[in-house]
Amino acid sequence: MRQLPSWQMKLPLPSLLALRYLRSGRRDAYVSLLSLLATGGITLGVSALILVLSGLSGLQDFLRSDVLSRTPHLEIEVPEGVDSSTLCDAFKGIIGVVDAQRILRGRGWLLFSGGAISVQVVGFEGQLPRSFPVREDSFADSSGAESDVDAGAGLYLGDALARRWAVSIGDKVDLVSPRPTLTPFGPQPRAQALPLAGVFRTGRTEDNEQRVAVPLATARRLFGHHGSRIEIKTNSLDTALQVAESVAAVLPAGGRVRTWQELNRALFFALKLEKVLMFIAVFLIVPVAAMSLVTVLALLISSKRGEIGMLQAMGASAGEIRRAFLVLGGLLGTVGLVLGGTLGVGTAWMLDRYQLISPPGDVYFLSHIPFLIEGGDLAAIFLATIILIASSTLFAARRAAALGPVEALRN
């Protein structure tokens, strides 16, 4: 004769009922199939979401840092008639500012042995600006000789264009400005032949192919003083945002300060949007799984109708009946959520650790897709799934409790 009741009999009534119903459901092929579908669907949805979002985060993170490495921390538009070099010195005095560089922007044409292309010209002072990362391997392989062009007098081209036109270091390229010079023979375009001083890495965008850099003095001669700017480098991206105000305070009226955030607003917005849309698209698996969860519960409730009535006759409250099915649905859902979470995080970690996925071609300078698991993403995935599981379970469980004892007993 058995001495002690099973440990389950010590559980609160709802958990006790849920556990036993789960066991009896296993004997019913239909209920088991549906529970498998519900739990498996949630597992699939959650793991797919984690995988997709962490892959996207990895790529976006790479893209963002790549873009930011070429973006000035602060870009200042200098008002007409203000001496940019005094202003530049004033900026250098602000705490947090590491460097300030005068820049001039203009548009022109580049001519080389019959080829012509419209380009954006950036005049710079001193070092090539941040937005023109110089290639380490420069052009040594094709020209065979190191540049002997004075860095302060030459022109810098993107590597793709330089390769396409087969320009070598020291070759003369014509830069033409649309601002005419008035001569006795009528207006003539201003042009200057400049030796190629170096190439910079164009990387990803077509846009970079149409940019050239020339010394500030040359740019002034070709384009005048219009479009004068100052690029400021600070300690860090965060510092830049704090410093922006002090910079604006020094700037005379008519000028404008733009931070790296503002300069890349459209890109950052697009990245965020991409992520949100991806989330919604992949998340759609979860509601389907939640619907099978409702079906499982509805099926169990209708097959347990008489028992529900008897339980109520024995004094179980409607709340206890409801909670029993809540626990049941919660168990199935939680198993799916935990499995999906483990599977998703594990797979993403493996793919990242062992660099298993490579992007096609050389669209990005990436050997493999990095996976970045972000806490915020995980929280959003878990929260959305939990809300869905809870609401569908609640929906089904309420119907079990709504059944009065007499209706439940009458069958």
Place this chain on the structure above:
Amino acid sequence: MSITIEARNVHKSYQDADRKVKVLQGINLATEAGELVAIVGPSGSGKSTLLHLLGALDTVDRGEIMIGGQALADLGRRQLAKFRNRTIGFVFQFHRLLPDFDALENVMMPGRIAGHDPVRVAQRARQLLLEVGLEERLDHFPSQLSGGERQRVAICRALLMEPPLLLADEPTGNLDPVAADQVFELLINLQQRHGTTAVLVTHNPALASRCGRILRLEKGVLYAESYGPNP
């Protein structure tokens, strides 16, 4: 432990698709504490309906029911659930055992619902099952028991909380005559020993005649049919 039942002018009707079925039309009933009352009547006369009302499973349209001086109409949903748990033991025609629990666990169920200590409840359940001769069947599931055994387990379950009122709706209706007799004997025996007030619905005149009082439900009203051997 026993309790009195008092029903005054109880009406109950059901709304079908298009017509109203008047089932109970002025039921009056008063029992002594510890009395055993049988209710007989044709099928569809409303015996089960009346039992559901007395057991606080359903509410009256009109009239009043008092169990042990407590008016059921005064109790809220939660209080009614608690009242059923403590005060009333039900036995139905179909055993209504929970198929996912074994015999012992089924008998323990009202105690678990009440929130009592599982070990003590198990002791009491085992004791009851022993009294009905099922000590070998404690860990059998309902599907592994015979009809008579299931009904005996159901009786044990109804008595676990030592309720002062036992309501039985054709408790032997599904059994062969021999098993029916055994179960009925057991029921009366336990009822007498515990001094429980009991209302019993049955179609079997022989069994009804062994109750203290027989009432006939017909056309929505209760009539006194006869007094049995032990008033």
